[in-house]
Amino acid sequence: MDRALVVWLTDSFLLSLGIYLLLGTAFSIYFVFAGANRLDPGVKDAPWHFRLIIWPGSVLLWVTLLTKLLKKK
Amino acid sequence: MSVSYRSILWNKQKIRYDKGLVLFILIFLVAFFGIHLVFHSNVTIETIIIRAFGLLSLVLLHVILTIGPLTRINPRFLIVLYNRRHLGVTMFLMALIHGAFSMMNFHGLGDINPIRSIFLSNLQYQSVAHFPFQVLGFFALLILGLMAVTSHDFWLKNLGYKTWKALHMMVYIAYGLVILHVVMGVIQNETSIVLFAVILTAFFGIAMLHLLVAVRETTTDQQSKLNAEWVLVGAPEEIKESRAKIVAVSGERVAIFLYQGMLSAVNNVCRHQGGPLGEGKIIDGCITCPWHGYQYLPGNGQSPPPFTEKVETYDLKLENGQVWVNAQPHPEGTAVEPLKIS
Amino acid sequence: MEENDFYIGWQDQAGKTSKRRLLDFFLVSILLALLFLLLFSWVEGPFQKSTFEYGKLTEFSGEVIDYPVFAIKTSHKGEDRTIPLVGFGKFSANPVLRKLKERTGGKLSGFEIRLRGTLIYAHGQVWMELTEGEESVIAVAPKSTVDTLVLETSGSTIKLTGEIVDPKCFFGVMNPAVKKVHKSCAIRCISGGIPPILAIRDRDGEFQDFYFIRNKAGQYINDKILQYVGIPVSLNGEVEQVDGLKVIKIDPPSNQMVYRPLLDQGIAKCGT
Numbered sequence: 001m002d003r004a005l006v007v008w009l010t011d012s013f014l015l016s017l018g019i020y021l022l023l024g025t026a027f028s029i030y031f032v033f034a035g036a037n038r039l040d041p042g043v044k045d046a047p048w049h050f051r052l053i054i055w056p057g058s059v060l061l062w063v064t065l066l067t068k069l070l071k072k073k
Numbered sequence: 074m075s076v077s078y079r080s081i082l083w084n085k086q087k088i089r090y091d092k093g094l095v096l097f098i099l100i101f102l103v104a105f106f107g108i109h110l111v112f113h114s115n116v117t118i119e120t121i122i123i124r125a126f127g128l129l130s131l132v133l134l135h136v137i138l139t140i141g142p143l144t145r146i147n148p149r150f151l152i153v154l155y156n157r158r159h160l161g162v163t164m165f166l167m168a169l170i171h172g173a174f175s176m177m178n179f180h181g182l183g184d185i186n187p188i189r190s191i192f193l194s195n196l197q198y199q200s201v202a203h204f205p206f207q208v209l210g211f212f213a214l215l216i217l218g219l220m221a222v223t224s225h226d227f228w229l230k231n232l233g234y235k236t237w238k239a240l241h242m243m244v245y246i247a248y249g250l251v252i253l254h255v256v257m258g259v260i261q262n263e264t265s266i267v268l269f270a271v272i273l274t275a276f277f278g279i280a281m282l283h284l285l286v287a288v289r290e291t292t293t294d295q296q297s298k299l300n301a302e303w304v305l306v307g308a309p310e311e312i313k314e315s316r317a318k319i320v321a322v323s324g325e326r327v328a329i330f331l332y333q334g335m336l337s338a339v340n341n342v343c344r345h346q347g348g349p350l351g352e353g354k355i356i357d358g359c360i361t362c363p364w365h366g367y368q369y370l371p372g373n374g375q376s377p378p379p380f381t382e383k384v385e386t387y388d389l390k391l392e393n394g395q396v397w398v399n400a401q402p403h404p405e406g407t408a409v410e411p412l413k414i415s
Numbered sequence: 416m417e418e419n420d421f422y423i424g425w426q427d428q429a430g431k432t433s434k435r436r437l438l439d440f441f442l443v444s445i446l447l448a449l450l451f452l453l454l455f456s457w458v459e460g461p462f463q464k465s466t467f468e469y470g471k472l473t474e475f476s477g478e479v480i481d482y483p484v485f486a487i488k489t490s491h492k493g494e495d496r497t498i499p500l501v502g503f504g505k506f507s508a509n510p511v512l513r514k515l516k517e518r519t520g521g522k523l524s525g526f527e528i529r530l531r532g533t534l535i536y537a538h539g540q541v542w543m544e545l546t547e548g549e550e551s552v553i554a555v556a557p558k559s560t561v562d563t564l565v566l567e568t569s570g571s572t573i574k575l576t577g578e579i580v581d582p583k584c585f586f587g588v589m590n591p592a593v594k595k596v597h598k599s600c601a602i603r604c605i606s607g608g609i610p611p612i613l614a615i616r617d618r619d620g621e622f623q624d625f626y627f628i629r630n631k632a633g634q635y636i637n638d639k640i641l642q643y644v645g646i647p648v649s650l651n652g653e654v655e656q657v658d659g660l661k662v663i664k665i666d667p668p669s670n671q672m673v674y675r676p677l678l679d680q681g682i683a684k685c686g687t
Contacts (some may be wrong), residue, residue: 003196010192040231046078050227053080059223064232085427101448108456115462117590128455132448139444152422152433153440178589179600182504184607194599194606196642203646207599214649262596263460271451304686366423 024059026065031058035069078227090156094163101129106300114229119178123171130168134251135275136376137161138244142282145289148352151363151367158224165214165221172214175207205255213250216243229346252276273278306389306396309414310334321350322402327387330355335411336388337371338398345382373408465537465587472546474553476529478565483627483649483662485512486609487530491541497658499542500532500643501583505600507608508545511552518555525561529554535587540623542586552578568655575626575663577615579640581605582625585614598645605637605644613650613663624653626663639667 029034032051034045036058043050058065081087105125109116132164137160144150180187180194192209197203220241229237260268304322308414311329312318319341320330326341328351339360341351348364355361359368369376374384383406388399391412403409421432429437432650475498477489485508486499502508519526531551532543543552581604585590591597593614593683615624628650632634 004406006196006198007193010189010325014188014192028293034162036227040078042078042230043227045206049080055226057225057228060222061228061232061266064236068231086422090437093437097441097445097448100445101452104449104452105456108452112456113460115464117467117588120590124459128625129454132451136448141442149432149436150440152437153430155422164417180596180603182506183603184505185603190599190603194472194602194641195645203595203598205599206595248556258596259537259615262591262594263459267454267458271454299436309614356421356423360425363421366426399678402633 008050011061021059027062028058030054031062032067035065038072039065078225080225086152086341087156087159091159094160098129098163099169101125101132105129110276119174119410123174123178126167126171126174127255127259128218130164131251133160134162134248135166135279137164138248138279138281142286144361145284145286153186154364156364162221162224165217168214168217172210175210179207202261204257205252208259209250209257209387213247213254216247216250220244220247223291227346234344234347257411302321302400303390303397306398306401308394309391309396312336315355317351317353319349320388320398323396324403325385326351328353328360328399329389329396332358332371335413336389336396337372337409337411338383338389339369339371340387340402341375342384343382345368350384373406375406421592422633429559430516430618451571462590463537463637464591465592467587468497468534472531473534473543474487474529474531476527476554477513477527479523479528480658481512481631483629483657485509486660487528487543488658496541497660499582499660501535501542501544501609502607503544503546503548505581505583505604505607506611508551508610509608511549515552515555517631518552526559527554527556527623528552529556534640535583537586537590538625539588539609540625544581544583544588546624547660564658566657569653572593572651572653574649574651575611575613575615575654576647577599577624577626578627578647579644580604580610580614581609581644585612601644602641606641608635609666611636611637611640611644613648613676622646624661626661629662629664630667633662636665636667647682 026039036051037053043054074089102125105128105278106121107126109121113121140150140154140157140160141227142155152332176187176191183190185193191207192205194204194209195203200206220243223232223237223240224247232240255272256269274381279348304320306318306320307328309331311328315330315332317328319332320324321322326337328341328349329336329338330351332355339350341349343350343362345362345365345366345367348367350362350369352361353363355359355371356368358402360371361368367376367382369381369382369384374386376382385402386407386409387402388409389395389412392400396412396414422429445540474489475487475489477487479485479487479539480497484498484499487635488495488497490496491498500511502510512564516523516620530543530545531547532552532687535542535544578593579601581601583604584597584600589597592601611628613626613628614622615626617623628640629681630638631653650663650665652663653660
């Protein structure tokens with residue numbers, strides 16, 4: 001396969017993934033401390049390690065969660 | 074569920090299960106390291122770690138994929154299904170160790186970023202024999218990671234059952250990628266045909282198990298295909314006390330439960346993870362899902378407070394000693410007078 | 416089914432039958448897992464002996480050469496040896512060589528150099544990683560006697576079949592360091608400047624013969640051969656021997672190297 005094409009595809013993919021995860025990390029900080037409570041009242045009295053457990057998922061699925069939060073408004 | 078979340082709801086049985094899992098991993102790793110240190114002492118420790126954790130996660134993935142169909146064939150295996158998520162998360166962690174070590178070992182300390190190197194070292198993407206198999210492992214790990222981080226009930230509720238289930242059905246894509254990763258990687262590396270035969274047998278074993286269950290379930294669904302207003306269930310004697318019979322009603326499965334001389338019909342799909350309610354049992358007056366123990370009142374399809382799950386209910390009638398179910402469901406949680414049989 | 420058969424997840428105690436099933440499942444799966452493990456361990460390999468003295472530094476004194484490879488002519492365990500030098504990680508030791516040449520005014524012969532690094536050895540060859548980079552050069556001193564290199568050239572073109580490997584991993588940093596699983600690592604090392612080697616097996620399948628790969632002008636062509644690493648290849652070129660180190664000089668274009676046809680025919684039969 002053409003090396004230049006593979007390099008371009010790889011770098012585009014990894015750059016997009018990187019940006020997505022960076023934004024996700026920023027969102028996840030808001031989400032685990034505040035957003036989750038609004039989305040699901042069951043989170044309110046949950047222990048701190050529960051927030052730790054949902055943290056990686058909120059980094060990966062931040063678009064879905066943000067959409068759900070906006071709809072809730 | 075609408076009570077407060079806990080990180081993990083431990084109980085004695087669950088702890089016993091997890092102890093078994095830890096024991097499994099320990100036995101496997103000790104055996105692998107022991108055998109290699111004695112019989113393959115020339116191999117470097119990094120290679121042993123990479124191979125041990127790679128094989129361990131491969132084995133665990135096969136164990137996990139066996140559980141689902143096994144419980145449908147014999148409900149006695151349901152106890153293995155419960156807590157399967159701990160197996161899944163553990164399997165991902167083992168695969169992550171394998172992936173991280175491989176990346177550090179093969180791609181680290183080089184002239185380009187190790188993650189880029191996974192994609193850009195071997196460029197024979199058009200070849201079967203020389204294909205860069207590590208890329209397949211990378212994507213498999215990504216999928217397994219996505220599943221592992223969303224395995225808590227919080228995600229099930231907040232993503233919605235359908236999205237969650239779709240996400241977790243991706244395990245089959247991951248499995249395909251893993252098989253290709255293994256076949257094009259280590260199996261191609263070793264000259265023996267034996268490994269290839271073993272992995273092929275395992276793959277067909279998993280495929281056959283799933284196929285067998287699929288065929289059985291299609292047969293159940295074909296039992297009553299009629300699109301009529303009322304669908305025949307059968308004689309009430311066919312149903313055991315506190316148990317149900319499942320019939321297909323215009324594309325949906327309905328579970329008809331018998332309890333204290335009464336019959337009630339609810340949708341067969343549990344709102345938690347889609348477990349088959351009709352394979353469950355009535356305990357303390359509630360239909361109890363065999364998968365994770367979610368409960369519904371047979372009379373109205375509602376979970377007892379403080380829980381909020383609801384399933385559809387159906388009308389029943391008795392004619393000439395035969396039970397019939399109405400094809401039109403009531404909305405979720407609608408109370409329906411149970412059918413009394415003398 | 417018996418009454419106590421039905422187990423619900425939140426129950427503290429499962430019924431006897433359920434517990435029995437769980438134990439059966441556990442025993443059967445661990446048994447199959449161990450069987451698979453045994454089978455795998457039995458068929459994998461064989462792995463040849465190799466050593467990387469990680470964490471242990473060794474010092475050598477001697478004259479340094481830069482062709483066919485950056486190496487030090489010294490004695491190791493009472494034997495005269497030319498020990499090729501590589502850098503830390505997946506890099507060559509070229510920065511050290513450049514710095515050394517700056518200190519000696521571009522000449523290498525006529526100097527006694529003292530170096531420190533980590534030894535790598537396998538297949539009867541000894542290599543050394545200059546682990547500390549430029550700090551690896553301990554002393555540079557003029558030398559009274561000057562060694563002369565013995566150069567032998569065959570002059571004719573021959574065809575050699577083997578596998579292109581990165582010598583750093585191959586001679587001991589990693590094991591196994593050949594074939595597909597190691598391919599991308601070898602590509603990374605060669606891309607990082609580590610001199611590629613054509614390793615040739617004898618009739619028993621043991622690696623016995625090693626050739627440095629250069630172009631006709633004697634220059635490195637690492638970036639041109641990356642995609643031919645880790646697979647059986649045949650190289651056409653002139654062979655020369657410099658002080659016991661063998662070199663094959665090839666034309667870099669890809670048509671000089673032919674994939675062995677047996678490769679593309681069978682998945683499980685890569686390499687011999």
